[in-house]
Amino acid sequence: MKKVAAIMIIVLIAIMLLGSNFVYAETTAAAETDNSDSQLIKIKENSAKTLDEYKEKYGSDAYGLTAFILNIIRIYSIPFCFLGIAISAIYQYVIGIRKLDNQEKGLVLMVSFVTILVICQILPLAFAVVVKFGRG
DSSP: OHHHHHHHHHHHHHHHHHHHHHHHHHHHHHSOHHHHHHHHHHHHHHHHHHHHHHHHHHTSHHHHHHHHHHHHHHHHHHHHHHHHHHHHHIIIIIGGGTOHHHHHHHHHHHHHHHHHHHHHHHHHHHHHHHHHHHOO
8 A cells, every 4th residue: 555655646746747847848849939038038037136125125135145045945945855755755665665774765865855845944934034133
């Protein structure tokens, strides 16, 4: 039963990742080159605008840039860590049934990825609290 659950989780994650890539590929393939260039310019402008908002909010270029980077890390750590947790579940529950050393490796990987996920989610909040209330 654990094998089936782990395989189902992996298949669902793979479908989500591949599905998003196919939709993106179809929309960009159908778009003209001018349209894709304008989309890149919009993305660049939006990120520059967001960076300026962070700089204004924190009152410093260094603090604003740090908050911007921590926010990006927070966003991109979620799929990375979920993929790592899924791989570690395969090591622990599927491969680990036959080989006990891989079961232990899967547990260590799972604890590591959960720890990384928690740190990446809490770090921007801790930074904001320290900068806003700690500077005086």
